[in-house]
Structures are given as C-alpha cells and as structure tokens.
Amino acid sequence: MKLSRILPLLAVSLSSLAISPKAEALTPLSSQTVQFTNQLTELNGTPLLTLNKYNDNATNPLVQVGLTFDTTLNSSGTVTNTASGAQTFTVLLSVLEFNLDVDPLNAPSALVGQTYSPFTTNALIGSRRYASLAPNTPAAFGLFTINASTGTTFTAAPDLAGFVGAGTFSFAPSTTILTSYSGGGGNVSTNISTFADARVTVTYYGNVPFDTPYGPAIPVLGSIVALAAMRKARKNLALKSCNSQQMEIVS
Numbered sequence: 538m539k540l541s542r543i544l545p546l547l548a549v550s551l552s553s554l555a556i557s558p559k560a561e562a563l564t565p566l567s568s569q570t571v572q573f574t575n576q577l578t579e580l581n582g583t584p585l586l587t588l589n590k591y592n593d594n595a596t597n598p599l600v601q602v603g604l605t606f607d608t609t610l611n612s613s614g615t616v617t618n619t620a621s622g623a624q625t626f627t628v629l630l631s632v633l634e635f636n637l638d639v640d641p642l643n644a645p646s647a648l649v650g651q652t653y654s655p656f657t658t659n660a661l662i663g664s665r666r667y668a669s670l671a672p673n674t675p676a677a678f679g680l681f682t683i684n685a686s687t688g689t690t691f692t693a694a695p696d697l698a699g700f701v702g703a704g705t706f707s708f709a710p711s712t713t714i715l716t717s718y719s720g721g722g723g724n725v726s727t728n729i730s731t732f733a734d735a736r737v738t739v740t741y742y743g744n745v746p747f748d749t750p751y752g753p754a755i756p757v758l759g760s761i762v763a764l765a766a767m768r769k770a771r772k773n774l775a776l777k778s779c780n781s782q783q784m785e786i787v788s
Contacts, residue, residue: 560746560747561744561745561746561747562744562745562747563600563601563742563743563744564742564743564744564745565740565741565742566591566593566597566599566741566742566743566745567591567593567740567741568738568739568740568741569588569589569738569739570736570737570738571586571587571588571736571737572586572734572735572736572737573586573710573733573734573735574734575611575732575733575734576710576732576733576734576735577730577731577732577733578610578712578714578731578732578733579711579712579713579714580710580711580712580733581711582638582709582710582711583709583710584710585640585707585708585709586637586707586708586709586710586735586737587705587706587707588705588706588707588737588739589704589705590645590700590701590702590703590704590705590706591700591701591702591741592701592702592703594701597743597745598743598744599697599700599701599741599742599743600692600697600742600743600744601690601691601692601697601741601742601743602690602691602692602696602697602700602739602740602741602742603688603689603690603691603738603739603740603742604653604688604689604690604737604738604739604740605686605687605688605737605738605740606637606653606655606686606687606688606708606735606736606737607655607684607685607686607735607736607737607738608635608637608655608656608684608685608686608733608734608735608736609682609683609684609733609734609735610632610635610656610662610682610683610714610731610732610733610734611679611680611681611682611731611732611734612630612662612663612678612679612680612681612682612714612729612730612731612732613677613678613679613680613681613729613730614677614678614679614727614728614729614730615675615676615677615678615727615728615729616628616665616667616670616675616676616677616678616718616725616726616727616728616729617673617674617675617676617725617726617727617728618667618670618671618672618673618674618721618724618725618726619672619673619724619725619726620672620721620722620724621672622672623669623670623671623672624667624669624670624672624720624721624722624724624725625666625667625668625669625670625720625721626666626667626670626718626719626720626721626725627664627665627666627667627718627719627720628664628665628667628678628716628717628718628725628727628729629661629663629664629716629717629718629719630661630662630663630664630678630679630681630714630715630716630717630729630731631659631660631661631662631714631715631717632656632657632658632659632660632662632683632712632713632714632715633658633659633713633714633715634654634656634658634711634712634713635654635655635656635685635710635711635712635733635735636652636653636654636710636711636712637652637653637654637655637708637709637710637735637737638651638652638708638709638710638711639651639652639706639707639708639709640706640707640708640709642707643704643705643706644699644706644707645696645698645699645700645706646695646696646698646699647691647693647695647696647699647700648699648706653687653689653708654687655685655686655687656683656685657685659715660683660685661683662681662683662714662731663678663679663681663683665678665679675728678727678729679729700739700741708737710733710735712731712733714731716729
C-alpha cells in the first residue's frame with residue numbers, strides 16, 4: 538500500500554484514541570445556611586428558616602440540590618417532691634416531635650407537603666433517678682443535651698426546576714416535649730425548660746469542567762506515536778519495494 542494511503546488511515550486511527558484533556562466534576566456552586574438558637578419550647582411555626590433559591594442557572598446549570606437539617610435540644614431545671622415525706626422516683630424528658638415543616642408559600646414542588654424530623658419519636662433527652670428526695674426541696678435536673686441530623690438530595694430535572702429563580706423558601710419548626718415520671722406516688726412537681734436550636738443548609742451543585750492531570754501530556758504523546766507509526770510505515774514500504782526489485786532480478 539502506498540504511503541499516501543497509509544497516512545490518512547493512520548490519522549483516523551490516532552484520532553480515535555485521543556483523550557480529551559477536559560472533564561467535569563460535580564461541584565458546589567453556592568451554599569447557604571440559616572439557623573436559630575436557644576428558642577424556648579414549645580415551638581409552633583416560628584421562627585421561620587428562610588433560604589434563597591438558585592439564581593444563576595443560565596451561567597452554571599443546576600444538576601443537584603442538597604439539604605441538611607441539624608437540630609439540638611438543651612434541657613435543665615428542677616424537680617420537687619411535694620409529698621409530706623421523702624420519695625424515690627425517676628423523671629424522664631423525651632422528644633415526641635421536633636419537626637421542620639415546609640412552608641407552602643413559594644416552596645419548590647419537590648418540597649411541598651414535606652416534613653423533616655431529625656429526631657426519632659420518643660428520643661430520650663435525659664433522665665434522673667431521685668432516691669429518698671426530701672419534701673419541698675427543689676433538686677437539679679440536667680443539663681441534658683441531644684443532637685440529631687437528617688438530609689435529602691434532589692437530582693431529577695422537574696424537582697430542580699422548583700429551586701431555580703429569584704425567590705425564597707422556608708421551613709417552620711414545631712416541637713412537643715414530653716415530661717414524665719415514675720414513682721413518688723404522684724407527688725412530683727417539675728420546673729424544666731427545654732431550648733431548641735435548628736440549622737438548615739442548602740447546597741446547589743453543577744458540573745464544572747476541570748483539567749485532568751495528564752491533559753498537557755496527551756498532545757505530546759500523540760505526536761510521538763504518530764511519528765513512530767509513520768517511520769514504521771515508511772520502513773515497511775521500503776522493504777517491500779526492495780524485495781519486489783530482488784524478485785524481478787532473479788526472475
């Protein structure tokens with residue numbers, strides 16, 4: 538085969554082996570965190586936790602949304618035996634609910650009707666046993682602290698569409714804290730306060746191009762391979778030509 542025919546085929550073969558020096562990685566485009574701290578329970582829809590939607594979709598298209606919810610409860614106070622004599626009993630404090638409900642106003646469709654509850658129902662905040670507690674003398678309860686987190690991710694295009702724009706969306710907190718005791722003949726009085734912290738973070742992700750570590754070396758490697766292949770092709774043609782001439786002389 539003539540060299541003029543081999544070179545185009547060689548170019549096609551090399552181009553099929555080319556590797557792009559560019560790649561894409563899922564990268565945070567923006568993130569926002571809102572929170573409240575030391576809110577005396579019970580909470581009933583306030584304070585709202587309000588986040589901004591993603592407003593740069595034309596420049597960097599949104600491909601994923603991540604939401605995380607972090608909550609804390611701190612409880613302390615006093616317990617009093619109201620009987621006429623000493624009593625032995627145990628006081629317990631539990632979480633019936635600590636919810637973050639999506640406010641339907643301007644909420645992305647993927648969030649409408651959703652409730653996020655980091656704590657499991659009846660999660661124990663703290664307990665203390667009082668042995669032969671003297672009457673009418675307040676005794677300390679706590680401080681007890683518990684934390685819980687949860688999260689969710691959205692990747693479907695219809696879900697992501699609701700997060701795009703210039704508006705905001707919010708989460709409304711609600712709590713129910715249960716105080717209970719066993720023993721003491723019902724002669725137990727509690728003065729316990731529970732304070733709530735909540736933090737919500739939204740992170741918007743996109744596919745951002747980046748240079749691969751081996752990108753700059755690819756053109757050089759391609760040139761070396763091409764040159765070697767061309768030299769081998771010329772050598773093979775020269776050998777074939779020589780052999781052809783020898784055969785003609787012998788015959």
